[in-house]
Amino acid sequence: MARIVGIGIQNYNEIIEKGCFYIDKTAFIKEWWDSRDSVTLITRPRRFGKTLTMSMVEQFFSVDYAGRADLFEGVSIWEQEEYRAIQGTYPVISLSFANVKEINYANTREKICQLLKNLYIKYSFLRDSSVLTDGDREYFDRVSVNMSDSDASLALYQLSDYLHRYYGKKVIILLDEYDTPMQEAYVDGYWTDLVAFTRSLFNSTFKTNPWLERGIMTGITRVSIASCEALESIFSDLNNLEVVTTTSDKYVTSFGFTEQEVFTALEECGLGDMKAKVKQWYDGFTFGTHKDIYNPWSILNFLDKEIFTTHWANTSSNGLVGKLIRQGSKDIKTSFEALLDGERLITPIDEQIVYDQLDDNEQAIWSLLLASGYLKVVNYEKYGPKEITEPKYELELTNLEVKIMFQNMVRGWFGVVKSDYNDFIKALLQGDVDAMNEYMGRVAAETFSSFDTGRRVSGKAEPERFYHGFVLGLIIDLRDRYVITSNRESGFGRYDVLLEPLSSEEDAIIIEFKVYNFRREKNLEETMQNALRQIEDKQYETNLRAIGIPKERIRKYGFAFDGKKVLVGSEGFPHMEE
Incomplete structure (x- = not known):
């Protein structure tokens, strides 16, 4: 029994x-x-x-x-x-x-x-x-x-x-x-x-x-x-x-359940046929050289409720982790995009977490995510004592439970303007630039400050933190319809966002973000036009054309930012006053 x-x-x-x-x-x-x-x-x-x-x-x-x-x-x-x-x-x-x-x-x-x-x-x-x-x-x-x-x-x-x-x-x-x-x-x-x-x-x-x-x-x-x-x-x-620490070989099986312990427990509870799915959802933690460690909270809750959900990831507070990614720089968000897409991150790790250096310190942030269980070590490249190069860790999201938790976390960033956010997505897919401006303006006004750390010496807001967070939202909400990439090479430069449709019936989309520069531009409209011009000059459509998407099925948008003010434009869209 x-x-x-x-x-x-x-x-x-x-x-x-x-x-x-x-x-x-x-x-x-x-x-x-x-x-x-x-x-x-x-x-x-x-x-x-x-x-x-x-x-x-x-x-x-x-x-x-x-x-x-x-x-x-x-x-x-x-x-x-x-x-x-x-x-x-x-x-x-x-x-x-x-x-x-x-x-x-x-x-x-x-x-x-x-x-x-x-x-x-x-x-x-x-x-x-x-x-x-x-x-x-x-x-x-x-x-x-x-x-x-x-x-x-x-x-x-x-x-x-x-x-x-x-x-x-x-x-x-x-x-x-x-x-x-x-x-x-x-x-x-x-x-x-x-x-x-x-x-x-x-x-x-x-x-x-x-x-x-x-x-x-x-x-x-x-x-x-x-x-x-x-x-x-x-x-x-x-x-x-x-x-x-989590990379030490001491006490590796003393905390967490080993795979054999989990499978034995499943058999005891009459759930032996669930082993493969339980492994997909909850396996992935690694301590020292010992892999296939499971989080006890998730396993106990699954044994009790027999429901696959984010048991562990929803307990306690993910506030610090969410804050670091939400307020992180473009590079941090871009790396996080890759992790959500199933890619691996190669980085040095310092297991001494320096909390007062976490702002924009990528190595510290990934070290914290590893220590907290959100990332796992896939490979570890160790160097001899005479080498001065830091050892590199190959990391990925721990398991399906963690991935779903992060997806829900990103959606939560826009929870206060969920209706406007959803309406913007619809307008983007329909090519309705007027509606895009209306809804994007509301989303930015309500959520912009939550993406800003407020700790920089200059005190100047950085729109990049907002719009790269917005890209994470697009990746999660449109992943069933598009392959979404950012900051990748195409043509003669690196585009900001590219949406490659999974269906031949959908248009491809290229988005370029630009921040208003009063020294070089008269108004926000000129900033938006410069964003559109950059898409053309740098030939960002090259990758899409290479896979057979015709030019007429590629839509291009320029997003211009001045603080919380946003102006969205596209090819052929009438000029607008600031």
Whole structure:
């Protein structure tokens, strides 16, 4: 009989006690403990079992679970007799930053301090124990949501000391989702303040802490910061840190489900005939050299609901990823177009994510998408130690689920003007330039600013960010009728957008975008005419003519931009006043 699939259960003991579906990952405990690493940072995409693993580790080692052999009988760790002897024998400090998602630094700091205070409440029995001095009790009482930075940075350090004195053993410290507040800090603009606060906290907790036995941190990324001299990790002071990223070979099967585990689960649930389709939708993650890893959230939801949909991609927030692509440069959007079209991207990758350099830094953006699980490594070109060339990664979208998520994300960019956007598409296909101007003007006016980063020194808006985002929308919404390409060579230059019809009954379309230049052009109409002239002068129709599309079946449009103002024109379209 198939076990019940419990969705969203992140406490190990709850899964075991309720007899819910569980794939045994307790081998991680032995692999980690045998490694003897002092502090381990493990990065994995969201919903890959990091929180459940931290719960499992806490409940295996913590004195709070002494005598709970029932939680581990029947799983792989219990087959190791020497490990049975250490179950429930260590003081464990466990906390999570998963819910620290505030809009400013003050609220973020307050919430972290509240988490630290909650730990002191949990261990309030220590305050009046004989192991603490009067000075210790004074510090204990100062731990609050409004405590000073110096007290906050020492909170875990001091608690480790108190627990060590009380139990006579060094402590294990588990910090889950350490980087969640940092992602929020980048999005909401308080990155610098938070970095200073967390670096101090991490240093005292994980480096200068003589009462630390072992530590684990989990997150999606390995966070770095930009100093005036170079890039340095937020963990630069932690020379005892073992970093395990998605390209590392440690713990490759501890997070996520292997293909064999997935296929076995499908058989258990009577879904064995779904293996091929499940693989198409949800396979694709690669950790280290181990391929065919599946996201647990997607698999558990499929086992429970038996529906193929974007289970994982629709959880939590894709806001940061969407923001980076939506506000990205022309080159970023062009590369993203190719990924959506099934092509591969070859790029260097730096697994130290520098959040405050994400704006328009292509390498950083692709590195973040890889760490977050949206891209997978297909091939990795490694160079010898004497080579100065950066290693290149060949990347593609992870699977069908991710591709559909991105398609929905792009559609969402125009959600506020969905009706006008759809009407523009119809006008484009019908060749109705008057209607194209009407609807395109509304779309640009309502959505233009959402494509602009607002962080450039000049403060000048860049229409390219809008119209290349608009091209992504065309690619997704017209993919059943056209092969759409952008920034490709044809004739004597590179066109902006070319729509090659899949049916001989449809016209081909060439679009050229131009931004109004007051030094060279009198008005927006002249800019539009220059765009049309460039299509002719550069002979952008060459590729279309080469595949047999006659000249009379090729429509050409010039789009002229001046901020949010747009003018669309075509061959033979009457001149218009600005």
